Amino acid sequence: MTLGDPDSRNGGRAAAAMAVLAGLALACTVAPLMADGSVIRRHDADPVVAALLDGRGSLSFALLAGLLGAALGLGWAIAASALGQRAERRMMDAANRLLALPLILLVPLAAGLAGGGVGLLAATVAAATAPAVAALAHAELRALMRREFLTAARAAGLSEGTILRRHLIPNARRPLLAAGALALPRALAAESFASLLGLGLPAPVGSWGGSVGLAARLGDGLALAPPALLLAVALWGLCAFAEGLRR
Amino acid sequence: MPRYALRRLTEALPATLLPVAAGLALAAMPGPEAGGALGLLVALALTLLLVLPALAVGTAVGALAGAWAGLAPASAAGRLGRLLAAAGPTLPGFLLAAVAALAVRAGASAAPLGWTALALPAACQAARLARPAMEQALGGALGGGALLTAQGFGLDERTVLRGHALPAAIAPALGGFQNAVLAGLVGTVALESLLALPGAGALMIDAARNGSVAGVLPALCGLCGLTAFLTALGAIARDWADNRWADNRGIRR
Numbered sequence: 001m002t003l004g005d006p007d008s009r010n011g012g013r014a015a016a017a018m019a020v021l022a023g024l025a026l027a028c029t030v031a032p033l034m035a036d037g038s039v040i041r042r043h044d045a046d047p048v049v050a051a052l053l054d055g056r057g058s059l060s061f062a063l064l065a066g067l068l069g070a071a072l073g074l075g076w077a078i079a080a081s082a083l084g085q086r087a088e089r090r091m092m093d094a095a096n097r098l099l100a101l102p103l104i105l106l107v108p109l110a111a112g113l114a115g116g117g118v119g120l121l122a123a124t125v126a127a128a129t130a131p132a133v134a135a136l137a138h139a140e141l142r143a144l145m146r147r148e149f150l151t152a153a154r155a156a157g158l159s160e161g162t163i164l165r166r167h168l169i170p171n172a173r174r175p176l177l178a179a180g181a182l183a184l185p186r187a188l189a190a191e192s193f194a195s196l197l198g199l200g201l202p203a204p205v206g207s208w209g210g211s212v213g214l215a216a217r218l219g220d221g222l223a224l225a226p227p228a229l230l231l232a233v234a235l236w237g238l239c240a241f242a243e244g245l246r247r
Numbered sequence: 248m249p250r251y252a253l254r255r256l257t258e259a260l261p262a263t264l265l266p267v268a269a270g271l272a273l274a275a276m277p278g279p280e281a282g283g284a285l286g287l288l289v290a291l292a293l294t295l296l297l298v299l300p301a302l303a304v305g306t307a308v309g310a311l312a313g314a315w316a317g318l319a320p321a322s323a324a325g326r327l328g329r330l331l332a333a334a335g336p337t338l339p340g341f342l343l344a345a346v347a348a349l350a351v352r353a354g355a356s357a358a359p360l361g362w363t364a365l366a367l368p369a370a371c372q373a374a375r376l377a378r379p380a381m382e383q384a385l386g387g388a389l390g391g392g393a394l395l396t397a398q399g400f401g402l403d404e405r406t407v408l409r410g411h412a413l414p415a416a417i418a419p420a421l422g423g424f425q426n427a428v429l430a431g432l433v434g435t436v437a438l439e440s441l442l443a444l445p446g447a448g449a450l451m452i453d454a455a456r457n458g459s460v461a462g463v464l465p466a467l468c469g470l471c472g473l474t475a476f477l478t479a480l481g482a483i484a485r486d487w488a489d490n491r492w493a494d495n496r497g498i499r500r
Contacts (some may be wrong), residue, residue, distance in 0.1 A: 216348040
């Protein structure tokens, strides 16, 4: 691997993305120290501090819903691969059909119709992100199954359990992790979209999307810029991290 | 109309018409949210008017700029392509819709800003896909063979570029059109809602705010049908690019 090749570039980008995300998470964590007074009120605070305070809600929700979505999607793909050809075809057909629908629209709709709540929102976001994770994880698993070392292991007479333990699980870990990481930016985008429309995270929790939506409605450019920029940076970081894991 | 376009449209008819028909039927039912089937149809037409030109222009510009970034990265168009490709994930449609809504409240004209906000994510996505495809077509291990063969037949650089490399770069960008459609629709819903435009997205979100399932379902069905229709248009464009490439290479389909 040389400095200019795509693998090296992606590795560097993934490392930069991790550094940016860590910095962002740290800034959001210490944001209350930047706010003056004992009671933190986002609307009274400086726009940058307010955006950092909102980041705690957005990032922690993205982590929660993204992990849920990743688990659901990975479970879907693994179950499809394990249950035989017919079930695999049906399950992955369903995932691909769902992928063609605007599932992200269900997030604000569910929040609006069911009256909100973080749990429901997380479940809806997870359900909306799972098909994409399942499709990618399944494609990675299929590619892995076709690799020559598995054929060689079977030809050498190794049992399926040994093949699973020694070859399949160690080699599948990274691609599955990469497929699961895809859920994080999607979860953040879905929550931000719903919050922007006023149908996302409850106001006390705080959200970049909610602040952007409020500022856009009020016509306040100064209040819009910090959360919009932080949201864009976080989305870039999460996407670059997921892509870096894939290659 | 070419045969492949007719085939694609025929294939997409059930996925397009059934949800739209279901939405219209639900909208026509008597109830507190009775805006009527005609109201939904007008709202869907407005949404289509917002999203279709933005997707078409965005994808075309992004694909060309991305292809140029693969061909001449240091040129102005190449720089634009690289910028679009790099900016991809940081510019979701709903965020740009919020910025557009802010600018409209400050006195800017709604239509061009709205279309630009919706076109940018599609352009970023297309540039992201077209750039590596162009690089591969020009010298990569897999796609480069066709170009070397074309040059071996004595075709000049411009013909090779226009007839072989460009379609090879544009085809993947059109292949990713479905994602652009989904992102475009999300941006459109946000734009309609923030600017209070009477589109299907705003109808749906208003109904959700009021907790009305009867108001949400017709618009949601209509938007699903619209998604299928737009995706089919993308598939037709991709088939056109594939056929053009095949014709240039002397392959008959």
